[in-house]
Amino acid sequence: MTPEPLQREFDVIVIGAGAVGENVADRVVQGGLTAVVIEAELVGGECSYWACMPSKALLRPGTALHGAQSVPGAVEAVTLTLDAAAVLKRRDYFTANWQDDSQVKWLEDTGIELIRGHGWIKAPRTVEVAGLDGNTYELKARHAVVLATGSTPTAPPIDGLADLQVWGTREATSAKEVPERLAVIGGGVAGTELAQAFARLGSDVTLVARSGLLGTFPAEATKLVAAGLRADGVAVRLNTSTENVRENDDGTFTLTLKDPTPGGRTTVTADKVLVSTGRHPALEGLGLESLGFEARDGQALKLTTDSTGLVQGVRSLQGAAGTEDANGEKRSEGENSWLYAVGDAAGRNFFTHQGKYEARATGDAIAARAKGELRGAPAAWSRYAQTANQHAVPSVVFTDPELAAVGRTVEQAKQDGYNVSSVELPIEVSGSSLHSEHYEGWAQLVVDEDRRVLLGATFAGPDVGELLHAATIAVVGEVPLERLWHAVPSFPTVSEVWLRLLEKYGL
Ligand SMILES: Cc1cc2nc3c(=O)[nH]c(=O)nc-3n(C[C@H](O)[C@H](O)[C@H](O)COP(=O)(O)OP(=O)(O)OC[C@H]3O[C@@H](n4cnc5c(N)ncnc54)[C@H](O)[C@@H]3O)c2cc1C
Numbered sequence: 420m421t422p423e424p425l426q427r428e429f430d431v432i433v434i435g436a437g438a439v440g441e442n443v444a445d446r447v448v449q450g451g452l453t454a455v456v457i458e459a460e461l462v463g464g465e466c467s468y469w470a471c472m473p474s475k476a477l478l479r480p481g482t483a484l485h486g487a488q489s490v491p492g493a494v495e496a497v498t499l500t501l502d503a504a505a506v507l508k509r510r511d512y513f514t515a516n517w518q519d520d521s522q523v524k525w526l527e528d529t530g531i532e533l534i535r536g537h538g539w540i541k542a543p544r545t546v547e548v549a550g551l552d553g554n555t556y557e558l559k560a561r562h563a564v565v566l567a568t569g570s571t572p573t574a575p576p577i578d579g580l581a582d583l584q585v586w587g588t589r590e591a592t593s594a595k596e597v598p599e600r601l602a603v604i605g606g607g608v609a610g611t612e613l614a615q616a617f618a619r620l621g622s623d624v625t626l627v628a629r630s631g632l633l634g635t636f637p638a639e640a641t642k643l644v645a646a647g648l649r650a651d652g653v654a655v656r657l658n659t660s661t662e663n664v665r666e667n668d669d670g671t672f673t674l675t676l677k678d679p680t681p682g683g684r685t686t687v688t689a690d691k692v693l694v695s696t697g698r699h700p701a702l703e704g705l706g707l708e709s710l711g712f713e714a715r716d717g718q719a720l721k722l723t724t725d726s727t728g729l730v731q732g733v734r735s736l737q738g739a740a741g742t743e744d745a746n747g748e749k750r751s752e753g754e755n756s757w758l759y760a761v762g763d764a765a766g767r768n769f770f771t772h773q774g775k776y777e778a779r780a781t782g783d784a785i786a787a788r789a790k791g792e793l794r795g796a797p798a799a800w801s802r803y804a805q806t807a808n809q810h811a812v813p814s815v816v817f818t819d820p821e822l823a824a825v826g827r828t829v830e831q832a833k834q835d836g837y838n839v840s841s842v843e844l845p846i847e848v849s850g851s852s853l854h855s856e857h858y859e860g861w862a863q864l865v866v867d868e869d870r871r872v873l874l875g876a877t878f879a880g881p882d883v884g885e886l887l888h889a890a891t892i893a894v895v896g897e898v899p900l901e902r903l904w905h906a907v908p909s910f911p912t913v914s915e916v917w918l919r920l921l922e923k924y925g926l
């Protein structure tokens with residue numbers, strides 16, 4: 420006989436204890452509510468064990484070594500190759516050897532309950548969990564259920580690939596050995612970063628991108644990254660599709676590539692193949708069909724959320740949005756609903772920092788709604804609204820040189836109807852020439868001509884990631900250019916490029 424499920428009730432149920440789920444739970448508990456998180460794997464999620472932390476731990480030693488090699492006086496003091504075993508060991512430290520004890524302790528200390536297992540929505544406000552302890556749990560949420568389930572790699576439809584044991588980003592970031600030859604399919608952020616990490620650890624790397632590298636960034640910036648990869652020996656194959664992948668008798672793989680030359684076909688043989696061709700929200704098996712959601716036309720399911728992370732269009736027993744409740748008040752989606760999605764699961768951005776930002780707004784909105792302090796939609800830029808998602812999402816590609824961007828590119832700004840101009844320059848200031856020999860960089864500001872404020876900024880070059888927050892503040896703060904002129908960059912820093920850009924703009 421199947422035992423009865425264990426019944427529990429909480430104010431808020433969070434499915435997924437990645438960085439984002441942890442933050443939602445933290446905020447609702449700080450707001451005076453009770454919270455449980457359900458986690459099927461490790462508390463801390465993708466970022467801690469298979470994504471941001473290990474990939475940056477693999478990249479950083481190569482950047483540090485190259486940094487020293489770029490400065491006369493320092494270069495004489497360093498050996499010329501990385502110690503791959505020491506790099507992997509340091510990576511293991513940053514992933515806590517794939518043990519989540521410290522994050523579980525943080526949950527305990529924060530007053531968040533953890534149930535380990537796979538969760539899904541059984542009915543409105545009701546989550547069932549197949550516990551890893553063998554129990555089944557039936558959990559009721561008084562206020563909200565939050566989907567913080569992350570994302571899943573999107574498999575490309577390449578002939579032969581589905582049958583093969585190739586690497587995804589998880590296998591690459593947790594690799595125990597450095598393969599002699601690595602083929603990377605996908606020229607996005609993950610593919611580009613990991614191609615360079617492994618090249619610097621000693622792999623002979625081929626990166627195959629069906630179009631350009633790092634598609635959404637300006638071409639002048641991505642050219643510098645491609646040059647950086649090539650300098651590390653990566654064979655960067657742009658505008659090249661992978662026709663098929665086959666496993667050879669000796670366990671190696673051969674990729675057949677179709678390049679842009681007429682009839683151009685080549686093959687590449689590698690010991691490992693990394694497939695990094697994007698991700699989609701992990702929403703399968705969550706019972707969302709019972710709430711009226713279905714994936715269509717072979718596409719992965721995507722939810723629509725409002726500025727608080729509230730899922731729109733949830734089929735409800737209580738009455739549709741727009742109808743009146745017992746007090747004669749119009750039911751908005753917000754008042755009628757209880758289901759939220761945040762982070763990768765919400766599908767707006769696939770960045771830890773932005774997911775955690777969403778989590779803070781969502782957690783605070785749930786707590787405020789529970790206390791009756793928030794009704795309906797919150798004001799833009801209030802603590803309950805994820806307004807920066809529309810204006811100022813920052814991201815850094817941790818290659819060498821780095822690429823850092825926030826807000827809109829020129830193209831995005833035009834598409835969104837802004838009266839836009841831009842100003843761009845190579846980064847050639849005293850700070851950059853002191854930073855390293857042959858410092859090469861590029862910077863761009865995107866300006867809203869009607870309001871004379873920044874809509875976006877891009878920087879490419881060694882260590883430019885640390886320039887980005889100034890730009891994020893300027894975009895979020897809608898700082899008028901005439902006032903920005905008074906933000907004087909210290910001499911001699913790479914930030915002097917801000918002054919040069921504003922001068923070129925005409926200030
Ligand atoms: C190689 C790589 C490098 C990256 N580097 C960076 C970086 O440098 N900076 C950055 O900002 N972003 C980076 N990202 C993106 C970042 O990893 C994600 O945006 C972030 O992890 C999303 O956090 P999340 O909490 O939404 O999801 P996740 O971290 O994926 O957490 C979701 C959790 O939910 C659990 N779960 C899912 N379904 C269920 C279920 N039904 N029941 C119970 N538990 C469930 C999962 O086990 C998982 O632990 C990188 C991504 C990759 C792939």
Ligand SMILES: NC(=O)c1ccc[n+]([C@@H]2O[C@H](COP(=O)([O-])OP(=O)(O)OC[C@H]3O[C@@H](n4cnc5c(N)ncnc54)[C@H](O)[C@@H]3O)[C@@H](O)[C@H]2O)c1
Binds near residue numbers: 605630770816
């Ligand atoms: N530094 C960071 O912040 C960082 C690092 C790594 C990953 N991430 C996040 O993780 C997510 C996943 O990374 P990613 O690099 O896999 O995704 P991505 O969306 O950045 O890049 C995917 C790439 O794969 C290509 N592609 C898609 N389908 C293909 C096909 N069928 N054949 C060949 N190429 C194909 C795309 O053209 C694109 O260039 C990203 O959205 C990013 O936000 C962030």
